[in-house]
Amino acid sequence: MTNALRVAKTLSTMSMQMVRTRARRSASRFLSPRRFLATLGAILFFALYVVNGILVILTRKPADLTELTLWLGGAMAVYGLFHFVRAAWQEPESRLGLSQAESLWIARAPISNRLLVGYRFAGIVPSTVIKTLLIATILICDVQSPLRLFVALVISMLVLEALRMIADRWSASLSGDGRIALRTAMTAIAIAVLVQVIARTVASASGSVHPLALVNAFSIASGETAACETIQWLSLPWWPMTQFAIASSWSFTTLGYGVLSVFVAVAAIVAVIVLDRWSSWHHEWVEGDRLIAIRRGTVMSHSNSPRTARPRQSLWRLPKWTGIGPLLARQWIGVVRYRGTIFISLALPAALSLAPLMTSPEAGLLHVAAWLAVSTFLLAPPALRIDFRRDIDRVWLLKSLPITPLAMTMGQILLPSLITIAFQLVVIALACMLSSPSSATIALVIGGLSGFALFSFAIENALFLTFPHRPKQEGLAMMVRAKLMFLGKGLLLAIFAGVFIAWVSMCSTLQWNVLILVGGCVAASWGIAAIAVAMTARCWRCFEMRLDSPLGH
Amino acid sequence: MIQVHDLHKLYDSTLAVAGVSFSLKPGDICGLVGPNGAGKTTTMRSLAGLIAPTSGELLVDGLCVTQDAIEVRKRLAYVPDDPPLFDDLTVGQHLDLIAGLYDVRDHQAKSNQLMDCFALTPKVNALASSLSRGMRQKLAICCSYLYDPKVLLLDEPLTGLDPPGIRGLLESIRERAANGCTIILSSHLLAMIENICTHVLVMQAGQVEFFGTTERLRQRHPETITLEDAYFAATNQISFSMTTSLPHVPLMMNAAVVPQ
Numbered sequence: 085m086t087n088a089l090r091v092a093k094t095l096s097t098m099s100m101q102m103v104r105t106r107a108r109r110s111a112s113r114f115l116s117p118r119r120f121l122a123t124l125g126a127i128l129f130f131a132l133y134v135v136n137g138i139l140v141i142l143t144r145k146p147a148d149l150t151e152l153t154l155w156l157g158g159a160m161a162v163y164g165l166f167h168f169v170r171a172a173w174q175e176p177e178s179r180l181g182l183s184q185a186e187s188l189w190i191a192r193a194p195i196s197n198r199l200l201v202g203y204r205f206a207g208i209v210p211s212t213v214i215k216t217l218l219i220a221t222i223l224i225c226d227v228q229s230p231l232r233l234f235v236a237l238v239i240s241m242l243v244l245e246a247l248r249m250i251a252d253r254w255s256a257s258l259s260g261d262g263r264i265a266l267r268t269a270m271t272a273i274a275i276a277v278l279v280q281v282i283a284r285t286v287a288s289a290s291g292s293v294h295p296l297a298l299v300n301a302f303s304i305a306s307g308e309t310a311a312c313e314t315i316q317w318l319s320l321p322w323w324p325m326t327q328f329a330i331a332s333s334w335s336f337t338t339l340g341y342g343v344l345s346v347f348v349a350v351a352a353i354v355a356v357i358v359l360d361r362w363s364s365w366h367h368e369w370v371e372g373d374r375l376i377a378i379r380r381g382t383v384m385s386h387s388n389s390p391r392t393a394r395p396r397q398s399l400w401r402l403p404k405w406t407g408i409g410p411l412l413a414r415q416w417i418g419v420v421r422y423r424g425t426i427f428i429s430l431a432l433p434a435a436l437s438l439a440p441l442m443t444s445p446e447a448g449l450l451h452v453a454a455w456l457a458v459s460t461f462l463l464a465p466p467a468l469r470i471d472f473r474r475d476i477d478r479v480w481l482l483k484s485l486p487i488t489p490l491a492m493t494m495g496q497i498l499l500p501s502l503i504t505i506a507f508q509l510v511v512i513a514l515a516c517m518l519s520s521p522s523s524a525t526i527a528l529v530i531g532g533l534s535g536f537a538l539f540s541f542a543i544e545n546a547l548f549l550t551f552p553h554r555p556k557q558e559g560l561a562m563m564v565r566a567k568l569m570f571l572g573k574g575l576l577l578a579i580f581a582g583v584f585i586a587w588v589s590m591c592s593t594l595q596w597n598v599l600i601l602v603g604g605c606v607a608a609s610w611g612i613a614a615i616a617v618a619m620t621a622r623c624w625r626c627f628e629m630r631l632d633s634p635l636g637h
Numbered sequence: 638m639i640q641v642h643d644l645h646k647l648y649d650s651t652l653a654v655a656g657v658s659f660s661l662k663p664g665d666i667c668g669l670v671g672p673n674g675a676g677k678t679t680t681m682r683s684l685a686g687l688i689a690p691t692s693g694e695l696l697v698d699g700l701c702v703t704q705d706a707i708e709v710r711k712r713l714a715y716v717p718d719d720p721p722l723f724d725d726l727t728v729g730q731h732l733d734l735i736a737g738l739y740d741v742r743d744h745q746a747k748s749n750q751l752m753d754c755f756a757l758t759p760k761v762n763a764l765a766s767s768l769s770r771g772m773r774q775k776l777a778i779c780c781s782y783l784y785d786p787k788v789l790l791l792d793e794p795l796t797g798l799d800p801p802g803i804r805g806l807l808e809s810i811r812e813r814a815a816n817g818c819t820i821i822l823s824s825h826l827l828a829m830i831e832n833i834c835t836h837v838l839v840m841q842a843g844q845v846e847f848f849g850t851t852e853r854l855r856q857r858h859p860e861t862i863t864l865e866d867a868y869f870a871a872t873n874q875i876s877f878s879m880t881t882s883l884p885h886v887p888l889m890m891n892a893a894v895v896p897q
Contacts (some may be wrong), residue, residue: 188715367689
């Protein structure tokens with residue numbers, strides 16, 4: 085057996101052993117009596133998701149094949165752009181996204197870079213196949229051959245993965261001016277795409293402020309943007325895959341598309357290998373250049389000697405507040421460090437929330453508030469991960485602190501909640517400038533949404549502490565988790581909207597004072613926030629490190 | 638066996654290692670010592686090929702660490718401080734993995750022998766995630782011993798080990814050196830390693846303060862009694878034992894190690 089084959093066999097055996105262990109561990113976690121309610125909820129939502137999916141497939145008309153190819157290719161290109169924007173802004177990942185153990189024992193083993201990249205791709209194939217199965221199921225009624233669709237989608241996703249690795253390695257090799265240039269360029273492109281989507285949404289909505297009409301308009305606008313000429317040029321690498329997926333029968337042309345698709349995938353993997361090597365070389369070259377500059381004295385260097393030590397940076401001084409103060413001050417450091425990313429992450433929800441005022445002059449603050457609620461619940465928690473989710477690797481330290489579960493919970497979730505409230509206030513202020521709401525409406529929106537912000541982060545953290553995961557964990561489980569969370573949150577939002585409408589109807593029927601209406605809403609909002617915070621504190625108190633800490637990979 | 642010439646390593650604008658040079662022959666055991674942040678781990682990682690040096694030449698068995706990476710990896714093992722392991726693999730599976738990656742023929746007998754030696758046999762089917770800090774360290778050492786490397790780089794290997802574990806490890810280091818293996822051992826437990834080291838490399842602020850045999854270090858600082866004292870003398874620091882042996886030094890200085 086050749087060396088490469090032997091290593092490949094060893095690595096595949098290892099991967100299988102790890103998959104078996106993880107499956108056993110996941111099964112025991114799901115069957116644990118401690119998580120009975122959470123598991124039951126997850127199963128219920130999953131069942132709902134599957135039933136909904138089947139209903140959508142059965143009732144949907146087949147899409148136009150030309151449009152389907154444009155959307156598929158365009159969606160892949162937009163995803164590719166997203167990977168580049170993310171790579172430009174986030175801290176460089178480890179080489180090829182390898183874990184610390186993989187970096188030490190596999191990347192340092194006497195194996196070639198080709199084999200290492202192959203190992204990395206082999207590792208993502210199973211989750212890609214399962215993800216593709218879910219997507220292919222939705223598109224099955226649009227094409228002649230489910231098999232060709234499935235194969236084309238798997239190859240497309242692998243090319244997308246290769247692009248993600250290329251973006252990460254390229255970004256990691258840059259420093260200083262290069263990184264700033266990449267960030268500027270990618271942000272400008274992202275803004276251009278967003279502006280297109282928003283402008284098309286406004287045009288498609290034709291003055292309607294109904295949430296369903298706006299969602300429909302947004303969907304149409306996204307499709308149109310994906311199908312536009314510029315995005316289509318960017319989606320050129322996925323062209324053979326989309327043609328292969330929609331081919332009506334097997335022919336030489338179909339076979340040609342298939343072969344070309346495989347060729348693109350292989351070329352993408354080769355590009356990863358080449359860029360990985362180039363990235364290492366470029367990084368060393370930049371470092372060497374800087375060393376020369378330091379030796380010449382044109383650039384200042386720091387060493388660990390006391391003579392060149394930098395001035396001491398202090399934490400923000402806050403009162404102790406049973407331990408909340410120091411935790412908040414520590415969270416603030418993270419906010420300052422990632423302020424650019426946070427600002428960009430909240431810019432999109434702000435634009436979405438103000439969209440009703442742009443689409444219709446008749447829209448008022450309540451329409452903005454509805455979108456703000458959606459943004460607060462669905463978009464703010466993923467954008468502001470400066471709470472328990474960031475500290476999963478430091479649980480031991482947090483658990484050892486002399487702080488009560490309630491104070492710990494408040495210390496962890498207060499700052500992201502306050503940032504979200506500040507974001508709400510900015511949007512509400514802008515909305516007030518564009519419309520003229522009554523003071524009661526303003527009080528209702530501010531009072532209700534601020535409590536809702538605290539509720540959103542409390543619920544997010546309670547769920548996280550019940551089913552924890554690592555910061556950059558990927559795979560099928562994470563995808564299913566994200567979909568279930570989205571579905572569950574959507575359901576909760578619908579329930580809250582229903583309760584709010586019922587309350588408003590009751591107040592108007594019984595001709596209650598507007599103060600009771602506003603007061604009731606604000607009290608209800610802060611009441612559920614308080615319950616959610618108490619729940620999160622309980623989840624933190626029950627968090628058993630040995631059982632609940634997600635393991636590193 | 639190991640030749641390092643003018644090694645520099647830059648992290649952003651921080652010069653972690655500045656002009657480190659030394660060489661070791663087969664069978665040498667070099668104690669790499671220095672205060673925290675001296676550049677010991679960076680030097681080891683550069684030698685192990687885990688990070689690329691900014692400048693300088695690093696040779697292992699005559700092979701360049703950056704140019705002949707794969708050949709160097711076959712000859713060299715690196716065990717970091719608190720080694721990362723695969724949480725989803727058992728102790729036995731870790732050894733199987735290393736045997737497969739390094740092409741160790743009939744590794745079962747050797748694996749069993751190593752596990753016996755480091756008291757890991759009862760844990761052969763235990764997941765790495767369930768191991769204590771010391772057990773993880775032992776497993777990483779077993780993995781690195783499995784393919785009989787010519788060069789061993791051990792970063793703080795004694796941390797977390799129990800007394801029998803420390804004794805066993807030091808004995809195994811001596812044994813491997815006797816068989817021609819070159820070993821670099823980084824540790825703050827100077828009293829523990831002084832009897833096995835043939836050489837000492839003292840680093841401070843990224844630079845070499847001293848490199849040579851342990852005898853030469855003592856000759857250079859004849860006023861010192863132990864390796865620890867010699868280390869303090871080499872790094873311009875005062876140790877407890879030295880101050881007590883020098884009557885003119887005020888007692889207040891005995892309270893802690895203070896810079897001169």
